[in-house]
Amino acid sequence: MERNIQIEQKGNLAVVTLNRIEAMNAFNYETLRELGEVVESLRINPDIRVVVFRGAGEKAFSVGADLKERKTLTELQVKRNVNKIGEVFSAVEGLPQPTIAAINGYAFGGGMELALSCDFRIAVEDTKMGLTETSLAIIPGAGGTQRLPRLIGESKAMELILTAKRLSSEEAYEYGLLTKIVSRSNFQSEVEEFAKQLMKNGPIAVRQAKFAIKNGMNVDLHTGLQIERKAYELTIPTEDRLEALLAFSEKRKPEFKGK
Structure with a gap:
């Protein structure tokens, strides 16, 4: 059975792939559990110098929580999922290695919050992203209300979260959300080149x-x-x-x- 989270090691680089193409790489509980295990294995691996997080396919990095699963959950199970996603993304943020979110497609809700948990965010030029939870009558629950204002300032973060605005890559860069924007044709090579710039140092x-x-x-x-x-x-x-x-x-x- 294919795992929801795949990991590939290229020398001192680890590439972690969210592998639920049919669900636009949304996070169900099993995916969060697997991601937590992978992050812990990376934390204690001295051979890994940089970690890249990406989504399978070309359509989505991750669209956040799996809403199909969410409809079937009790309130207690929803709380379990929210606690788990917060715990896992904090573990991502706490990795000792530099981390890169390779945003190869849509990044909404929890997908954007995973990107915010990383040190750098590189996105393709033709995608959309944002913290859109208030449009679903909830709020960002995996660190978005805390990490976004620390990154771009309180006023801008308040605007984006309360309006649930969907940003183009160019808009996200202007807000200070992205490290850089690259063309889709050069995306993988640009991400790996950025990683190499980090790995060449002590x-x-x-x-x-x-x-x-x-x-x-x-x-x-x-x-x-x-x-x-x-x-x-x-x-x-x-x-x-x-x-x-x-x-x-x-x-x-x-x-x-x-x-």
Whole structure:
């Protein structure tokens, strides 16, 4: 039986695919359960330096919660699903590796919230996205009301969530939602090239820089500087730091091993 979540490792890159084409990669409970297992396996894998999340097919990244399933659920089961999706997306956000949402099609509701849980968002030029939950008489429940205003500001986030606006890729970029927009024909190569730009640097340093940024954003400057100092200190005894110095003196590219 084919799994709803597929994972492929390309060297130090992991590509996680939401594999429910017939449901536009919507999240039912089983998909969330599988995604949680995959994210945990990536978190503890020292060989993975960057993680890409994508949707199967060319039509949708993910359209969010599986509404066909949702119609069959009791209120208690709905609460279970909401708790699970929030838990899994927080785990995505907490991954030590840099993460990229490769938005290859529609990203609505929970699909957009998964993208917001990632560090970077790269989208094809001909798609639509948004937090559309209020049009269904609910609200974003997987971090959207918290992550979106932190990304683009309270006023813009309030506008998008309360109007349930569907954005084109260009509009999403103008709002500050996207890292970049690429053509569909070059989409995969552009995403992989962006990942390579991240993977060429010291993997321990990249993880510690992400840790310092994420954990320093919501504290005062003095505390943030202390977090940065501690994160820096973890890079000092590494073999990669010495390799970088040696490579510089020998005028060659460093070969980082994540040690």
